[in-house]
Amino acid sequence: MTPIKLVITGIGMISSIGISASQSCASFSAGIARRTSMPEIYYCHADDPDFEDGTELIAAPVSFLKSMREKYPEPSEWLALMAEKAFSDLMENSAYDAEMDRETGLFLSLPVILIENDPAMKDAFIYHFHNRIEKDLFPCESYCCTGHTGVFSMMDEAAKAFSEGKITRAIVGGVESCLFPKWLDELDRDYKIKSPRNIDGYIPGEASAFLLLEKENKERQKNAVTFTIDALSSTTGLHIPQAPGSALKQVISAVLDGLEETPVIFCDVNGESWRAEEWGFARTSLGERLRYPVLLEHPADTFGDIGAATGAALVIAAMYHMQIMDRDRHTALIWTSSDQGERRAVRLRKTQTF
Numbered sequence: 001m002t003p004i005k006l007v008i009t010g011i012g013m014i015s016s017i018g019i020s021a022s023q024s025c026a027s028f029s030a031g032i033a034r035r036t037s038m039p040e041i042y043y044c045h046a047d048d049p050d051f052e053d054g055t056e057l058i059a060a061p062v063s064f065l066k067s068m069r070e071k072y073p074e075p076s077e078w079l080a081l082m083a084e085k086a087f088s089d090l091m092e093n094s095a096y097d098a099e100m101d102r103e104t105g106l107f108l109s110l111p112v113i114l115i116e117n118d119p120a121m122k123d124a125f126i127y128h129f130h131n132r133i134e135k136d137l138f139p140c141e142s143y144c145c146t147g148h149t150g151v152f153s154m155m156d157e158a159a160k161a162f163s164e165g166k167i168t169r170a171i172v173g174g175v176e177s178c179l180f181p182k183w184l185d186e187l188d189r190d191y192k193i194k195s196p197r198n199i200d201g202y203i204p205g206e207a208s209a210f211l212l213l214e215k216e217n218k219e220r221q222k223n224a225v226t227f228t229i230d231a232l233s234s235t236t237g238l239h240i241p242q243a244p245g246s247a248l249k250q251v252i253s254a255v256l257d258g259l260e261e262t263p264v265i266f267c268d269v270n271g272e273s274w275r276a277e278e279w280g281f282a283r284t285s286l287g288e289r290l291r292y293p294v295l296l297e298h299p300a301d302t303f304g305d306i307g308a309a310t311g312a313a314l315v316i317a318a319m320y321h322m323q324i325m326d327r328d329r330h331t332a333l334i335w336t337s338s339d340q341g342e343r344r345a346v347r348l349r350k351t352q353t354f
Helices: 021-029 063-068 075-092 098-103 112-117 120-133 147-163 181-189 246-256 273-289 307-325
Strands: 006-015 104-109 140-144 169-176 207-215 225-235 264-267 331-337 343-352
Touching: 006 021, 006 075, 006 147, 006 169, 006 307, 021 307, 063 075, 075 112, 075 120, 075 169, 075 207, 098 104, 104 147, 104 307, 112 120, 112 181, 120 140, 140 147, 147 169, 147 207, 147 225, 147 307, 147 331, 147 343, 169 307, 207 307, 225 246, 225 307, 246 273, 246 331, 246 343, 264 307, 307 331, 307 343
Parallel strands: 104 140, 104 169, 264 331
Antiparallel strands: 006 207, 006 225, 169 207, 225 343, 331 343
16 A cells, blocks of 8 residues: 555546536536437447347437537547546646646546557647647656556556655546547447447446645645545456455555545446456455445446546545535545456545644
């Protein structure tokens, strides 16, 4: 476990259910979901000989940008557009100004499929994103393509940059969309997308989410409610068939150390049975480490699966829950799992100093 004290001083997000972080969270808390058929983009299993006809893709796109989709057919441009909208929301909801750029790091999680299909797309995304936000490269930048665990991986990178004195604040986030025919075809063939052929799948979503992180400053935080990431845990390669859930149990146990209250839990369960089964085994083996009643939230029910943006979106949703929906709750446990075997968890703590 990595013990850290990083205060969240700004948030930004767009999703299928909101044009901002606040609207996305309010919609999630109300159980609102905006899923739509997208036959203009893709038909699931259209060429599968076991099925007579294909079925229209059901997805959760960022609908308020629908009119711009044809204008940006290239994945790198579309992802940059979504990231810029979330970045702008972050800037509007923080005290950040241009003078801070020199001491700020940028740490972004990008779609796994982006690199698998064309590694050059990452450079194209970086170019388009910086053009859209009208900023040069930050002094410290890092990118990863590890799926659901990506934002927490980038959070780890940011923590190291803080400890090495490279930065005084970090912008950490992710952006996700797989709503392009070539990418959807690959996911459909791998039985990832939910459809009549594959009920053990997920609804593809789109989103971008950002967090502004700074070191703990008790004087500045006086008389204010603050949210702090104070523990990070990760593990890889420990998915053992004879011990299902052991890897997830390990990362959850690490961030539970020293915790007295039962936290609200936000996770990336998305409709794939292996994720739910892994959680079931981990929860059982944790026993009294997680006392009943356990409140488990999985925002993919409303956002759709938002891949690389998952970690930041879960943190933002957990903040909203503890600030608006359940003010007596002071801690959230947030965990994610990647298809490649990585498991990560963070502990989010709400405090108020006087």
